[in-house]
Each structure stands twice: as structure tokens, then as C-alpha cells.
Amino acid sequence: MARKTGSHSEITGPLIRQAAEELFAEHGYAAVSMRQIAAKVGVQAGALYNYTADKQSLLFDMMQAHMDDLLAAWGAEDKGQGPMDALEAFTRFHIRYHLARPKAVFIAYMELRNLTPENFQVIEDLRKTYETHLEDILQAGKDDGAFTLADTKLAAMAVIAMLTGVTTWYRDDGRLTQDRIERVYWNMVRKAVGA
Amino acid sequence: MARKTGSHSEITGPLIRQAAEELFAEHGYAAVSMRQIAAKVGVQAGALYNYTADKQSLLFDMMQAHMDDLLAAWGAEDKGQGPMDALEAFTRFHIRYHLARPKAVFIAYMELRNLTPENFQVIEDLRKTYETHLEDILQAGKDDGAFTLADTKLAAMAVIAMLTGVTTWYRDDGRLTQDRIERVYWNMVRKAVGA
């Protein structure tokens, strides 16, 4: 009963990635079976292997794409003039970007230990690159006296943890608009770095 | 070949909990088998069921104990005088307590979705109780003018996320002493709440 109506190859592939993302985010990589993913797409388990080498690739490709997109999006972002503008841009960008794709973010943080060592290193390097972008902003602001920071690296970790934390409690139908959250957080970040 | 030397019941129980904690923290609950836990203790899988009803209880009991201990420890903590002292006490306590038991903390944050709905609710309530302790401090400080906060709930989430983030990068043999980390973070928290 293969190929019921029309050609499926350009549709099944994305559907599989989407189903995998939703299931991984909800139950965790290790707790999700290939058969569950297939069932969500409406296909048998064997068909998945026309689109992915194995289960691990499904996870890795998804995480790598997420990190690549994140870095590209930040690269394309308008960063204004000087460290202060850049830090506000980073704060707002990070919140906005992460809230727009909660599942991918969740997976990127939770499933690191389910990557093979080689795959883990690739993702870890991308994550480190992103962190360094923030660290560079903070360092520049410290150098020109805009920020007061005891430890730039620590501050970078603190800011990222604080901002990413938003994804754990934010709800689309919640009490606060996204713009208000951005403004409140930017206020806290600004004060925390002594500006 | 049961019972090689001496009575083991008082020793095997804790060993199982410890082995489970280490394995869950390293590989995740779903990725760890009862046989792996048993092997780490040096026992057959069947023996585990003298000490736990099932795998789920192993996870739940461990998470509940962690949250109970956390709440009890904060209850016993010296909170000084007024919101400012209390916030510093909370900041330092949270960092110190969490860095002392990284595995339990990691599990408590990562394995929530592997709890049954009933078990999840119990842990979630305990987590919420802890959050409320911080929220109360911030609210008291806002009321008496010690803190400047646009949104108390948001600030509580931001502070907890920032502090808990320490566990993701801290290493015992790292660049910074624990006391220095506490001081740097307290400085950032203090400034972030406008005090």
C-alpha cells in the first residue's frame, strides 16, 4: 500500500523531523521509539530509514541545525552602536529567538548526553561560540567603562542562564507579553552588569 | 552464592540509590537499565526489587528526598535581618547547596518528564514552594523599598535560573573558588534587584 496519493518524499522528510522534535521534546530522546515517530507521521518504522541513517542522526541533525540557525540569526541581527546597544540586542534577541522555538531549545539543552562523543563535541563547540559572542560584548563594555564586572566569563554564564530560563516558564497565553518580558529582563541584565 | 559476608540489607539499599543517582545523572533515567544499576552495585537485577518497588520509585524517591532536604536546609538557614540579608542568604545558600550535590540537582531538573503524572505533581509542588520562598523575600524587599523590581515573579524566576546555572559549568578544580563565585553572583543579584 505504498504511495497512496502523489509523491511523498518532499513531504515525509520534514514530517519525520517535526514528529521527532515534538516527541523528543515531550518524552526525551531515549524514551521515544522509532515506531512512535513513524506512527506520528502515519508510516511504518522501516520508512524512516529512507530519510535518516539512524536514530542518533535524527537527534544530531536537529541539534546542529538549531545551533547553526541560532548563530546565523544572531549574525544577521542589528547590534546598534557600542557594547550597551549590543547587550540589549543580545538580550532581546536571545529571549525572542528561544521563545519562538521552545522544543528545539529544550532538546538542545536536555539531550546533550544522548549524543555520541563526536557529535557532542560538534554541538558543544557551536554552543561555546554563541557564549563567546556574549562574552565579547561584556568584555568590550568592561574595557570602555560602560559595564562594571568582577568576572566577565561568570557574568556571561549568569546572563545566558537567566535568559534561557524564560523558556521553562513562558506560556503563550500567560500573564505577560513577550515584549514586556524582554523589557523587564533587559532592565535586570543592564543593572546586573552595572550599567 | 547469596550473602557472602555479613548482613547486607543496610548496605545494599544505599548503594543502589547511589548507583542509580550516578547512572541517571550521567545517562538519563530512560537510558539506564535496572541491570546496569545492579551491575554497578555488584548484584543481580532481581535483587534490586528487595529495595524498590520499581524503577519509577527509584527516581521518584530520589527526587522527593532531594527536594525535602533542600527545603529543610533552607528552613534551618540563618536568614539575618530584613530582605537584603535574606536575599544574600538565599543566594549563597542556593549556590552552596546545589554545588554540593550536582547529580541530585541535575536529575531534579532533567527527569521531571519521566515521572508519572501523580509523582510529577508532588515534585512540582515542592519546587514551587522553594520558589515562593525567594518570591516572598523579593516582595518584602520591594514593599519596604529595599529593592526596585518591575515584576516580582519574573525576578524570582530570573534569579533562580541564574543561580542554578552555576551547576552547569562549575568544576571543583576550576578557576574559581566557591566563595568567590558566591560573592560575584551575590553582587550581580544585588544589582539586578536594584539594591
Added chain:
DNA sequence: GCTTGATCTGAACGATTGTTCATTTATCAC
């Protein structure tokens, strides 16, 4: 030294896992 009871083994259970592959089906080009 025998009995009792706690503790563990070792085998077994049905179910499920990721993955492979021969086969079937549907579509497209001609």
C-alpha cells in the same frame, strides 16, 4: 546443629528496541 528468615541468584516471561530487507505499490517519463 538445627531452624528461621533475610538476602540474593539465575532463569524465565512477554514486550519492545533499532535496524534490515525482500516485496509491493504508486508515480512519472515515454
Added chain:
DNA sequence: GTGATAAATGAACAATCGTTCAGATCAAGC
């Protein structure tokens, strides 16, 4: 229509899963 090819089925694979339990083994009480 016919042949080629892409796409999916469905059965099969060895391995592993959580859990149960009868039986073996040891320590302690009398």
C-alpha cells in the same frame, strides 16, 4: 500501455527491557 524508479510495507533479526519467582545461600537465635 510499458518500464523504471522512488517510496513504503510488513515481517523478521538479535538484543535488551522491567519484572517475577522458585530455589539456593548465608547469618543469627536458640
